[in-house]
């Protein structure tokens with residue numbers, strides 16, 4: 383098969399490194415089979431949380447302590463702990479002392495290099511001419527880069543130890559004085575790589591002129607992965623995750639009831655990311671879709687399974703719902719104003735307010751005198767947004783309630799009966815549908831329900847719309 387793959391290994395999978403070696407990086411491959419692949423690896427699970435902040439709980443890491451008012455040295459103490467954690471990981475990965483010492487030396491160089499930068503920055507800012515706030519995004523980028531460089535350096539070293547011609551491709555720009563764009567940095571890194579004979583192991587974080595974290599924050603590794611696939615003209619992009627992309631959340635419906643999705647398309651993937659269930663970051667998917675590069679989402683711990691193949695054109699042969707996905711914690715901001723009837727400009731001004739407070743709009747519905755936006759964001763931002771709406775339109779009634787979204791998604795649902803079947807399934811379960819959305823593309827049917835009905839709505843819809851119709855079989859690995 384011609385061409386090469388670009389493959390991303392997520393942090394949780396990286397933390398089960400022996401399995402990543404056995405299932406993904408090496409496995410049964412020998413000789414030439416080991417090559418014609420590029421790996422973009424994430425930091426080991428939990429490391430970026432320590433460096434920045436915990437992805438789920440938000441508890442501060444080194445970055446949070448450095449920017450906060452806590453004691454001057456709390457961040458430095460935590461940075462010590464990060465270095466210790468990284469060296470613990472090195473002990474798990476390298477049995478021989480020589481390579482472990484190389485790996486520890488790499489950690490020390492990066493940790494101490496960043497520490498001295500952060501100390502100097504604090505000293506500079508103590509004069510008042512330099513404002514710390516103006517440099518915080520750079521601090522964030524430098525800290526994130528440590529974890530990404532660590533895992534990529536280790537992976538290349540560990541593969542070299544097995545006689546594989548692996549190369550550490552450091553996109554973090556460490557001690558490089560250039561200021562390249564993301565495309566320039568990737569093109570430069572790959573300008574002299576022979577994929578037939580070399581196995582590039584690429585850092586998930588790239589330093590670039592446009593500011594990776596400013597644009598993508600912690601979604602940067604999938605952007606890097608997508609860009610490398612596009613710029614090296616990959617045959618296929620593969621994401622190795624710790625679970626299959628399934629017909630619903632196995633933790634809600636039950637592992638025995640869900641099926642891995644065999645195939646779907648990027649339109650479906652976009653709907654999933656809108657619900658917070660990312661097969662891939664939407665901006666990363668866009669790059670692959672525009673270049674017709676298929677994406678395969680594989681379970682890192684079931685290497686024999688072909689996973690889910692996502693492309694731009696797939697449409698299931700038989701009309702059916704493929705995935706039931708959902709999201710809790712959605713805020714419905716209802717704007718009721720009878721003066722709106724027959725006049726213009728309300729929606730534009732409401733959107734300007736929502737944009738000002740950077741609320742992510744998941745859906746909206748309108749009728750003659752009401753516009754409801756369904757948004758994701760903090761309660762604080764919601765309060766400030768609704769306050770701004772009331773100030774701008776004093777005679778309007780603005781109300782907010784917390785709801786859950788349940789979506790039935792599929793690549794071919796343009797047939798009568800699916801919507802009524804879904805609605806009647808919810809009715810039979812005594813679940814009240816507060817609102818309903820379906821665009822004419824008919825790629826998703828979205829039900830707005832009370833948060834208390836979130837789990838049961840997913841279970842009932844999965845039972846009525848999916849467990850009763852067969853899923854397309856997984857596409858074999860070589861059939862892309």
Ligand SMILES: Nc1ncnc2c1ncn2[C@@H]1O[C@H](COP(=O)(O)OP(=O)(O)O)[C@@H](O)[C@H]1O
Nearest residue numbers: 394625626627628629630631632633659660705
């Ligand atoms: N359709 C689905 N297929 C697989 N997992 C799903 C699905 N919907 C929700 N989930 C849940 O999402 C979890 C993974 O969430 P995600 O944020 O993508 O992973 P991580 O937090 O590891 O980056 C899974 O463990 C599973 O419980």
Ligand SMILES: N[C@@H](CC(=O)OP(=O)(O)O)C(=O)O
Nearest residue numbers: 392393394424425430600603
């Ligand atoms: N390591 C970074 C980037 C990342 O994408 O990680 P993962 O592939 O584990 O989601 C983070 O934790 O945010």
